[in-house]
Every structure is written in structure tokens, then in C-alpha cells.
Amino acid sequence: MKVADLSQRDMAGLLTGKGLPIQIGPFWINLHSTIPDLLRHVTFFYAGYETTESARFFDFHITLKNAGGLRRWVKPQVHFLLDEYAPFKPLPYIHAFAMFEWGLNWCIATTAHRYLIIHAAVLEKAGRGVIMPGVPGSGKSTLCAAMALRGWRLLSDEMVLLDPATREITPVPRPVSLKNESIGIIRDFSATAEIGPAAEDTAKGTVAHLKPSETSIRLARATSRPHAIVFPKYQADSRTRLTEKAKNSALLEIQENAFNTHILGKVGFESATSLINGCPVFSLEYSQLEEALPIMERLVADSEVPA
Amino acid sequence: MAEPLIVQVLVSPERITRFSAAEWDLLMRQAKAANLLAHLHQVLQDRVLGDGIPEGPAHHLRAANLITQRSVLAVRWEISQLQEALYSLAIPIVLLKGAAYVMADLPISRGRLFHDIDILVPRSAVEDVEKRLLTWGWRTTPGSAYDQRYYRTWMHEIPPMRHIKRQTVLDIHHSILPLTARLKPDPQKLLAQATNDGGQGDLYWLCDLDLILHSATHLFHDGELEHGLRDLVDIAELLRHFAGRAGFWPALCDRAQEMDLVRPLIYGLRYVQLLLAVDIPDDVTLWMRDRLPGSLLDSTMDSLFLRALRPDHASCGMWGTGLARWALYVRSHYLRMPLKLLIPHLVRKALTGEDEGELPGEVQRFIANNPRNRDPG
Incomplete structure (x- = not known):
């Protein structure tokens, strides 16, 4: 099953809910995000990738979310989380999709030591x-x-x-x-x-x-x-x-x-x-x-x- | 309530053979959050359960193991550099915690990550050690003048030093609890019993019993709970390793008495037994009961520690986990210094609005581990 097989509504529901599984090369990620830019990024770039409906092991649980509090309105920022851990300082909101790609690079580079x-x-x-x-x-x-x-x-x-x-x-x-x-x-x-x-x-x-x-x-x-x-x-x-x-x-x-x-x-x-x-x-x-x-x-x- | 999967597996590793994909996923997340991935690898290998691990998690466990192996090498190198720097001072340098586990070649060092190196030196030698390290490339980490004075007047260590090239952090202790703490372990006695397995030079590490006592003291009286489960695993593994030795248990209890560390040892033994199913002999249980605080205090502490010692992962949170960590943080400060010192200290920290970069490490870690806006789930 491909990401493209999901309706836009289902995809948004997964991203903001239990996560959207995506197979990227040898890795499975489970992506959470409440950020509309990222939904567009995934829809555009990841439509052809495999997803799944069944429970499985994920190499990386990734979350992109808004900073809370005042930051929601004033100079909004985005946090990258690997599971619950934030390896980076937040970036401006409009860099959310770039942050996702960089963050995923970091996940792979610090974990995939079989290569x-x-x-x-x-x-x-x-x-x-x-x-x-x-x-x-x-x-x-x-x-x-x-x-x-x-x-x-x-x-x-x-x-x-x-x-x-x-x-x-x-x-x-x-x-x-x-x-x-x-x-x-x-x-x-x-x-x-x-x-x-x-x-x-x-x-x-x-x-x-x-x-x-x-x-x-x-x-x-x-x-x-x-x-x-x-x-x-x-x-x-x-x-x-x-x-x-x-x-x-x-x-x-x-x-x-x-x-x-x-x-x-x-x-x-x-x-x-x-x-x-x-x-x-x-x-x-x-x-x-x-x-x-x-x-x-x-x-x-x-x-x-x-x- | 059910124990987190990682705790269940540490107690009964063979459980993994019946795990579903979803359970593996959760186990790995909890193990990672608790900093126990490499230890989990070691436990599963020791029990010859490697074949029961699915491919996905197996990659992550092997990677964690590789990182640990490198980190052991790095610790050995760092220690050799330290030895070279301090060689001519001719004072005993006593390794604590992880560095000691590595040099004593204890099984626990095979599945453990190392961050800082901790050493204990005689208080009279601290100044010389610091000066010598400055000339060998270590620098005192920046902090406000207040922090510097706070460390140097009241604490059992000087502000951490960082090596300018390797960026490694060194904690120099002259005792294992703050000078203001209610318990008064005598650092001379620790130094006197330090060992080096008959090796050469001035490099030593705490004797077996003191390694256990220090580990328990660090966890239960020093407010370092962010890796509570990992530290508890250290205590459990040290006990399991040494427990077979003749006369071990009475010697441990006697040493705790001698060092004024009965209370932390009792907590350590209680929670390794409750959470990690370490066998504690009946006569030791009796010894503990004789010295246990009243039953009310006991159940209060249980409800706090059994929450705070769970992995710092949303799946392990239960009602009151954040509150328990906060209460134990306040308790650790109360144990570290009398109120007449503690209150001005906390008030000053609150009023000066010093940014987080200047707060003492333990406060920063507390804040980092307890974000105010943490979303549930």
C-alpha cells in the first residue's frame, strides 16, 4: 500500500493521530505532525512510498510540532522530536519540511551503524x-x-x-x-x-x-x-x-x-x-x-x- | 498497574520470544528513553536470546552495542590522559561510577554509555589537581560567580571541567555528598579502601562495596533521577556480580553503617528487589526492616520512587509521575543542605532570572526532563 492510496483526509488524520508509517529505503518511520506545511511536503514528495496499516516496528518515531505558549503566535517555531527526545533547537515554522529532512538524516547517521x-x-x-x-x-x-x-x-x-x-x-x-x-x-x-x-x-x-x-x-x-x-x-x-x-x-x-x-x-x-x-x-x-x-x-x- | 515492558524484560528476558511487532516497538522506545538499549543487548546475548530478536530491533541493539564498545575505548583513553596529566602530583586519583566499572572490568561496563568521567581526590589536593589540569587543556566550564561560589563553598565537587580539544567532561569530587548534606560519609575512608587490582601508579577506583554504596547514594540522595532506571540497573548488576562472594552481604551492611550510608543502601536494595527482582537474603531484609523509617514514610517513598524510577517515556507515565519527580527533586535538595541555605539559594535563582545556561546542572536537567508543556501521549 502506497502513501498515495490514502485520502488527504486519512493522511492528515494519521499525521495528527497515531502517526503515518512511511518506508524510506531500509527504514520505517512513523511520522507525527500537526503542521500543514509538512502534510503538503509528504503529499507531494512521499506519495509513491510504501505505507502500512498493520502494527510494526519503527526505526524512528518522528514528531514535528509547534512550540507551545506565546510561540504559537509570535515568531512561531517548529520542534523536531525523535520519539520524545529533541536533538535540535527549534527552527522557524516555515522551515518545517527542511527540518524533517535534516532531522531524518541525523537519525540515520547516528543509528544505522550496520553500514x-x-x-x-x-x-x-x-x-x-x-x-x-x-x-x-x-x-x-x-x-x-x-x-x-x-x-x-x-x-x-x-x-x-x-x-x-x-x-x-x-x-x-x-x-x-x-x-x-x-x-x-x-x-x-x-x-x-x-x-x-x-x-x-x-x-x-x-x-x-x-x-x-x-x-x-x-x-x-x-x-x-x-x-x-x-x-x-x-x-x-x-x-x-x-x-x-x-x-x-x-x-x-x-x-x-x-x-x-x-x-x-x-x-x-x-x-x-x-x-x-x-x-x-x-x-x-x-x-x-x-x-x-x-x-x-x-x-x-x-x-x-x-x- | 503493569510495569513498563523494559522492566518486565529486564526481570524476565525470555518474555521477548512472545513479543508482537508492536511490543518490540514499545520495548525499544522505552529502552532508548531509559538509556538502556546497550544493556538490553547485553542481557539478551547473555541469555542466548539473540535469535528471538526480529531484524529491525536487532539492528538498533547491535548499533547501541557498537557505540558502547567505542565509548569504553574512549573512557580508557581519557583515563590515560588524566593519569599522564596528574602523574607528578603523586596523589591517589580514585575513579568513580562508569570509569571505575570500566577499569575494574565489571560486566555492567559492557552495556553502558559513558558521558562524564568522575574522580575523587583528597580535598587538600583539589587546588593542585585543578591547576595541573588547566595546563593540560582542561577548562572550568563557564558559570556565574554565584555558581562558582556555590560549588566551591557547599558542594562535594568543583565545577565540571571540559577538555578543550576532546570536549570530554571531568567531574572532580572531594566527597560523594555535599558538605552540607545530612549524611556524612567520610571521604578519607573511601580513599583508604580504594583499590587498583595490584596495578601500577596512582590510579585507583572505589572498592566493590563502596561502588555499590556510591551508586545508591547518587541515585537516592543526590536527586539525579533523570536516568533513575539506568542507575538502578547499575546497582542491581553490581549486586548480582558481587553477591556470590562469601561474606558479601554482612560486609556491605557493615560498610554502609561505617560510612553513614545506611539509608541510601536500604532504598537501593528495596527498589532493586521490588522493580528488578534482585534476590536479597532474608537476614538482610530483616536488617533493613530494623532500620526502615516508619511505615507511613515508607509507603510515601514507595509511591514516589516507583513513579520516578520508571523510564522517562510517555508510555511509562502514570498519574503523578511529574509530581513525584518534583517532590523527589525538592527532597534531594532538602537532603543536600539545611533550609537556611537552601531557601536563599532557590530564591536567588528565581529572582536573578539567570538564564538556563547558568543554572546548576541538576536544575537544568530537571527543567529539561519536565517540560511544562509536555503533551500527553
């Missing part, structure tokens, strides 16, 4: 996964959104869940978070891009989300094998250039970009090492999406990629 969790986008074409780590401003999300709009399967725009034993990546497809200029770039890039409303003046500037393709959501339970690692770097006016990257520095960067190496210890280090040793690693400098995309296509088309 090495790397801060990176990951997409797949022809059964071949490409991992794109990137610091903020590297253009990782923009490139990720553009690839998702050109038929790549989105596994995640934020986190690679790498199984240390099988070396497979578990998808956790979610709305792609676009910041500031990227929002306009992606709108211009594709007339069919489904982008939600923007939250302005957040800690990360203006944030809006791009809806992943139906295929990406439908295949959320299908793991993927990493085929290449690309460190993107957006550089205004630069020529598009793909260069091989030294494995030792790539390993360091992967370790720095991982959320839980300090928890996984040796297992985490070994799985990062085997990931780096098992795929070619590149840097991609680009300023034009239309030039970067064919390069990414060639990476997964070319069977003679050097390992």
Missing part, C-alpha cells in the same frame, strides 16, 4: 553505481539532481549506506536538497523537474527539494554495486575536466566524509579501503551541466574503466 555511512550522493545507471562525495559548494547536489533528471536511478543525494560485508550500497531515496543558485539552475535545466516550495533564510540559505523519479522510489529495495567514485568540483567558467585521483588522498577524503568511522573503527576503515581499491576514482571539474553529464554517462558505459 559505513558516507556523506555523498550516489546514483546508478545500467546497474553501475557512481558515488559522488563532496563538500558543500562542490556542486554535488546540483550534478546529482541533473543526473536524476536524465534517467539515472537515485539511491541518495546525501548518504551512501555501504554494507561492509557485501560491499553493496543500500538506497535511501529521498527528495534531493537544492540550495540557493542550484534551485534556479535545475529549474532551467529541466522543464519537467518537480520542485517543492523554497524555505528561505535557513542555516544553509534557501533550500528547496527535487522529487526523485518513480523508478528510484520503486527500486528502493534493490542494492547497487559501486562502479566508480567521482569527486565533483564546480568551478565557474572552468573547462570540464575528468582526472584520475590519487587513491590515498581519496581514502582520506572518504574517511573524513564518513559519519561513523569513529563508531565502526577497523571495520569502517577496511570497508572504505576496499571501496577505494575496488573502483576507479576521479576528480571532475565542471561549470556546465551539459558538459559534465556525458562524462558521467561514459563512465558507466565504458567497460574498460581502469581499476
Whole structure:
């Protein structure tokens, strides 16, 4: 049963009542919220996700609610609760849906230690996964959104869940978070891009989300094998250039970009090492999406990629 | 009323084999709220019940276990840093609570998270210890001048210190109860019995009996109830671990008498027996009864503690839980200092309107755990 199978009324009833179950990749969340913005966010972005009517175990019980008292009227705020625990300070009301997405990232990054969790986008074409780590401003999300709009399967725009034993990546497809200029770039890039409303003046500037393709959501339970690692770097006016990257520095960067190496210890280090040793690693400098995309296509088309 | 699922499972772990998905969900929520997830993992593994855990909860239990393992390593590293910093002072450094459980290699340390390191040093050495730690990167956590004076004049510890690089928090005690408290355990006696299992250097931890007494004192006379059930589990596990030793029970009762900690021990034993089904021998029960307060006081305390010791989760709330926590908070303050000190202290805190960042830790925690606008359910 999909979230879309629920009437708007039932969905609102669940969100304000016993909770709306949503399966997001390998996780089940039970979402509570009294905030109309969040109902719209869920209706728009999560319609294609699985829900259930039967009682089950939930990985995360998440609540978004108004701050009480005077705060209900004066500069209203929203609280994020994991079960009853508030890991963050409240944010302005209009950032509710961004807070939900960030909060869920935090839940996963602090709990899902069965995976090495790397801060990176990951997409797949022809059964071949490409991992794109990137610091903020590297253009990782923009490139990720553009690839998702050109038929790549989105596994995640934020986190690679790498199984240390099988070396497979578990998808956790979610709305792609676009910041500031990227929002306009992606709108211009594709007339069919489904982008939600923007939250302005957040800690990360203006944030809006791009809806992943139906295929990406439908295949959320299908793991993927990493085929290449690309460190993107957006550089205004630069020529598009793909260069091989030294494995030792790539390993360091992967370790720095991982959320839980300090928890996984040796297992985490070994799985990062085997990931780096098992795929070619590149840097991609680009300023034009239309030039970067064919390069990414060639990476997964070319069977003679050097390992 | 039914006990919370987490309490039922701690008493009879095999119950989980009949749990529905909804019960697993609630069990995990309660265990997490009570900070007992890693302990639950340990209990289920020790009873070889691992196969009965469904996949979803199993992931969370294993993750909690991983975090605990890392946290034990971090504690050992922190202790080694502390040892290095204080080495040349040549004074005994006595570890308390979690750090002591780790160094004594007690089973309870396998399923427990660690936040602060607590040490006990002779009062005469506190100033030297503080100075030395300052040069090794620890800093006194900021607080108002009043808080500083409050700590230094009346408390059994100095304001917590935090390491500037590692952000770890160190509590330096010179006693285990405030100087103003009604009970007067002599810290010299604690230091004298401290042990290091024949190890080298100036690093010690409280002896077995004192670990139990301190744990009970901390929970029942120091107002630290936000993790009440977790702390009660500590006491239960310490007792279960040491109880098999010949002469354990009389030695424990004698030591409590000697340390002026009979009252907290009685409460500790009463509630580990009532809630966690720890076996207390009959002669100890008699010893307790001889020293128990009147039966009215007893039932009042039962109704307060049996509420306050439940996990801090909506599913465990019962009528009067918030009131019970508040009453016990007031009681702990009353036990910590005479009214002629307590009243000016609380009045000052109320009138100066100091923001929460400057309130003493225990007040902040109390406020955090008892939000005024908590929604039911």
C-alpha cells in the first residue's frame, strides 16, 4: 500500500493521530505532525512510498510540532522530536519540511551503524553505481539532481549506506536538497523537474527539494554495486575536466566524509579501503551541466574503466 | 498497574520470544528513553536470546552495542590522559561510577554509555589537581560567580571541567555528598579502601562495596533521577556480580553503617528487589526492616520512587509521575543542605532570572526532563 492510496483526509488524520508509517529505503518511520506545511511536503514528495496499516516496528518515531505558549503566535517555531527526545533547537515554522529532512538524516547517521555511512550522493545507471562525495559548494547536489533528471536511478543525494560485508550500497531515496543558485539552475535545466516550495533564510540559505523519479522510489529495495567514485568540483567558467585521483588522498577524503568511522573503527576503515581499491576514482571539474553529464554517462558505459 | 515492558524484560528476558511487532516497538522506545538499549543487548546475548530478536530491533541493539564498545575505548583513553596529566602530583586519583566499572572490568561496563568521567581526590589536593589540569587543556566550564561560589563553598565537587580539544567532561569530587548534606560519609575512608587490582601508579577506583554504596547514594540522595532506571540497573548488576562472594552481604551492611550510608543502601536494595527482582537474603531484609523509617514514610517513598524510577517515556507515565519527580527533586535538595541555605539559594535563582545556561546542572536537567508543556501521549 502506497502513501498515495490514502485520502488527504486519512493522511492528515494519521499525521495528527497515531502517526503515518512511511518506508524510506531500509527504514520505517512513523511520522507525527500537526503542521500543514509538512502534510503538503509528504503529499507531494512521499506519495509513491510504501505505507502500512498493520502494527510494526519503527526505526524512528518522528514528531514535528509547534512550540507551545506565546510561540504559537509570535515568531512561531517548529520542534523536531525523535520519539520524545529533541536533538535540535527549534527552527522557524516555515522551515518545517527542511527540518524533517535534516532531522531524518541525523537519525540515520547516528543509528544505522550496520553500514559505513558516507556523506555523498550516489546514483546508478545500467546497474553501475557512481558515488559522488563532496563538500558543500562542490556542486554535488546540483550534478546529482541533473543526473536524476536524465534517467539515472537515485539511491541518495546525501548518504551512501555501504554494507561492509557485501560491499553493496543500500538506497535511501529521498527528495534531493537544492540550495540557493542550484534551485534556479535545475529549474532551467529541466522543464519537467518537480520542485517543492523554497524555505528561505535557513542555516544553509534557501533550500528547496527535487522529487526523485518513480523508478528510484520503486527500486528502493534493490542494492547497487559501486562502479566508480567521482569527486565533483564546480568551478565557474572552468573547462570540464575528468582526472584520475590519487587513491590515498581519496581514502582520506572518504574517511573524513564518513559519519561513523569513529563508531565502526577497523571495520569502517577496511570497508572504505576496499571501496577505494575496488573502483576507479576521479576528480571532475565542471561549470556546465551539459558538459559534465556525458562524462558521467561514459563512465558507466565504458567497460574498460581502469581499476 | 503493569510495569513498563523494559522492566518486565529486564526481570524476565525470555518474555521477548512472545513479543508482537508492536511490543518490540514499545520495548525499544522505552529502552532508548531509559538509556538502556546497550544493556538490553547485553542481557539478551547473555541469555542466548539473540535469535528471538526480529531484524529491525536487532539492528538498533547491535548499533547501541557498537557505540558502547567505542565509548569504553574512549573512557580508557581519557583515563590515560588524566593519569599522564596528574602523574607528578603523586596523589591517589580514585575513579568513580562508569570509569571505575570500566577499569575494574565489571560486566555492567559492557552495556553502558559513558558521558562524564568522575574522580575523587583528597580535598587538600583539589587546588593542585585543578591547576595541573588547566595546563593540560582542561577548562572550568563557564558559570556565574554565584555558581562558582556555590560549588566551591557547599558542594562535594568543583565545577565540571571540559577538555578543550576532546570536549570530554571531568567531574572532580572531594566527597560523594555535599558538605552540607545530612549524611556524612567520610571521604578519607573511601580513599583508604580504594583499590587498583595490584596495578601500577596512582590510579585507583572505589572498592566493590563502596561502588555499590556510591551508586545508591547518587541515585537516592543526590536527586539525579533523570536516568533513575539506568542507575538502578547499575546497582542491581553490581549486586548480582558481587553477591556470590562469601561474606558479601554482612560486609556491605557493615560498610554502609561505617560510612553513614545506611539509608541510601536500604532504598537501593528495596527498589532493586521490588522493580528488578534482585534476590536479597532474608537476614538482610530483616536488617533493613530494623532500620526502615516508619511505615507511613515508607509507603510515601514507595509511591514516589516507583513513579520516578520508571523510564522517562510517555508510555511509562502514570498519574503523578511529574509530581513525584518534583517532590523527589525538592527532597534531594532538602537532603543536600539545611533550609537556611537552601531557601536563599532557590530564591536567588528565581529572582536573578539567570538564564538556563547558568543554572546548576541538576536544575537544568530537571527543567529539561519536565517540560511544562509536555503533551500527553
